[in-house]
Amino acid sequence: MCNSRTLVVPALLLLLLVLVSAQGSGSKTPWQTLSGGAPLAIARGGFSGLFPDSSYAAYSFAIMTSLPEVVLWCDVQLTKDSKGICLPDIKLDNSTDIADVFNNRDKEYVINGVATKGWFSLDFTSSELSNVIVSQGIYSRSNKFDGNLFPILTAEDVSKQLKPAGLWLNVQHDAFFTQHKLNMRSYVLNISKHIIVNYISSPEVAFLNGIKSRFNQKTTKLVFRFLGKDETDPSTNQTYGSLLKNLTYIKTFASGILVPKIYIWPVDPKSYLQPHTSLVSDAHKEGLEVFASDFVNDFPLSFNYSYDPVAEYLNFIDNGNFSVDGVLSDFPITPSAAIVKTLVISKYGASGDYTGCTDKAYTKAIEDGVDVLDCPVQMSKDGKPFCFSSINLIDSTDVVQSDFSNLTTSVPQIKSDTGIFTFSLTWDQIQQLKPVIASPYSAYTLYRNPRNINVGKFITLSAFLDLTKSTKSLSGILISIDHAAYLAEEQGLSVTDAVLDALSKAGFDTLTAPKVLIQSSNSAVLQKFKEKNNYELVYKIDEKIRSIDEPTLKDIKSFADSVVINKASVFPDIALFLTGSTDVVKKLQSYKLHVYVETFSNEFVSQAWDFFSDATVEVNSYVTGANVDGVITEFPATAARYKINRCLGLGNNTPAYMSPVQPGSLVELITTDYLPPAEAPNPVLTEDDVSEPPLPPAAPVSPTASPNSASPNSSSAAGPAPNAQPKISVSYLLSNLAMMLLAALILF
């Protein structure tokens, strides 16, 4: 429970609480958007609810306060000299001071059959308009920012000055400009050669029909905008009400539709919500994305929402039956609060409590509220894919004490010392092994629950898929694949084929939920899954890095949707004191790559001192301080409980104990003589680290390649203890701790 101070914070700051209560009530369905991804927040004219529509302030504030993926919306109007400027209406007097600057230059035009008086962009050159400023056009909103003299921006300005994650151009009037010898078609074709335009919408069928063959809908999506059902599209003379009946036709020239929100949830004249229409599912069946417009926080909502705008968004994006693919809002912070959902991704299931990848670890993770359950796939000698934390059975089984200890071998491509590898035992033999819970911090005498040491059994990939397929609370499953090239070349085992086959047999090719995530640190593996376009491809960067260069980001974007990085690539440390933060998360997210971070554990020795030996403080610092999209944890219960913490989402009123830590602040308190020696900074990730040769086909195994070259007894003699996962981080922690002890000894 958060303290009672929170009762007085303004409604806006309480947004997340609503989200939280929605989650608390068990609504943890994955997104039911067309793509399965999170819905888009689209900022109409930027944060136009506060700043003048389409001003630099409105656009930059939208980026500052919203999801990193926020799309900036520009209503394009053409000037006399064919420049595309962003202003909300074809009449400029509504949103600028043009009536004062050029007081007698107003005109009357017939627009879609209606005589309209005012100042129109087509009567002014762009150089004339450089003397005009944008202003607040909606009387009920504050005009106090007009004095900042924000200039009119072109679409190109918005793209180049603000570098949004997405740009949406709305062409409300093509017929009118065409009538006046200005060519909107040439304009959009030309501008999209100079800047990235992600969406083009228009309420005119003929306009979209005329440009559809010129755009690759993978880069620029065309969206048909519906206006009031009785209004008429000037290019076809059909009402929007009648066009709505023929979505198959709309799909011939658009990949999505933008509709007023009452098309989806109608409201009666007394402002009560009526049952939803079937529009979203109908359109999704046609393969059309659905975007809903008219979201504002400062206009009375239907009574059913109790004046809570987040409740309204959630009704559109998380109602259990459908989700729209995006919302067009004047207050983009609000949908961001509703959409933001840090994923809790397990590491080997609840491996902090049970042996990783056993049935027990998996059912515990599900009970704990994990969002994405993981299965690292290993291959048995007889080609059975199964879930196990490592290719080396020594890590979490009693194989060393078993009859199979004579299968110890050395495979330098995998491991510098010897191991007993999964591909040396058949699945029948592996099932005879007892699980042994890992205790990665046993060097500190921190053991994991001894009662659970030999509890649970290992499961095949298909058993894992059967379990997860029927678990409604999961939003995804993560299947990770390592050593694919070695297994194919040296053991004749194709792990990628085994995974594709199991997924398809279990029906995941057609299931929309849970979503399948395929993870590998080998880009060639991800390439093999590329044509399965409903799978999310996750690239794992094993190295600790401090940055990534541009060409490498482009490369990664070409084969992955998401990236897993190490905690130290977000907040680097020396001797477990954070030294600052890197730009890695920001850079990846600027390429619309989701960023998942590993590995979170509850044992305090796994955390930097800055987190006060408190796993929740650590998770919070990565989520709210570094904005990561997911945390990969051995203790999903901790991260899942953090997500429903009532002290989150309170903005400036966030209590100090729930604010992210300031990386680097603690290390400053250390006097020079105590400072641990400086370490070389982590490297920058470059293309060489990312490119991989294509996967070799699975070769037939020659008898000589069978693993048995090492001495039978080398493992028990010199190998690691059965249940100590030899992780780099352990020795790293050890050496740092030793260093600190040494420093303490010198003092006394």
Ligand SMILES: *[C@@H]1O[C@H](CO)[C@@H](O)[C@H](O)[C@H]1NC(C)=O
């Ligand atoms: C500008 O447009 C808005 C929205 O259409 C309207 O509410 C407002 O009254 C208009 N203002 C002026 C000055 O015409």
Ligand SMILES: *[C@@H]1O[C@H](CO)[C@@H](O)[C@H](O)[C@H]1NC(C)=O
């Ligand atoms: C195309 O766009 C560029 C960049 O805005 C501009 O410089 C150029 O004049 C445009 N060309 C035409 C034919 O409009």
Ligand SMILES: *[C@@H]1O[C@H](CO)[C@@H](O)[C@H](O)[C@H]1NC(C)=O
């Ligand atoms: C729409 O109706 C107007 C007026 O009746 C007519 O001039 C125009 O040609 C019609 N357009 C189409 C596409 O049918």
Ligand SMILES: *[C@@H]1O[C@H](CO)[C@@H](O)[C@H](O)[C@H]1NC(C)=O
């Ligand atoms: C949908 O529109 C197309 C093109 O106008 C037309 O050929 C088709 O008959 C329409 N279908 C229905 C069911 O109205």
Ligand SMILES: *[C@@H]1O[C@H](CO)[C@@H](O)[C@H](O)[C@H]1NC(C)=O
């Ligand atoms: C909205 O509230 C009214 C009055 O309480 C209720 O009758 C109606 O069913 C509610 N609408 C929806 C969609 O729940």
Ligand SMILES: *[C@@H]1O[C@H](CO)[C@@H](O)[C@H](O)[C@H]1NC(C)=O
């Ligand atoms: C979802 O669908 C079910 C069954 O069709 C219906 O009973 C329920 O009211 C729907 N919920 C929402 C929020 O539309």
Ligand SMILES: *[C@@H]1O[C@H](CO)[C@@H](O)[C@H](O)[C@H]1NC(C)=O
């Ligand atoms: C390993 O030991 C088992 C059981 O003791 C035996 O059956 C098997 O032949 C041995 N394998 C090798 C390669 O020595």
Ligand SMILES: *[C@@H]1O[C@H](CO)[C@@H](O)[C@H](O)[C@H]1NC(C)=O
């Ligand atoms: C087995 O271990 C013993 C003791 O460490 C060693 O003397 C012996 O050479 C080893 N056997 C083999 C075959 O390597």
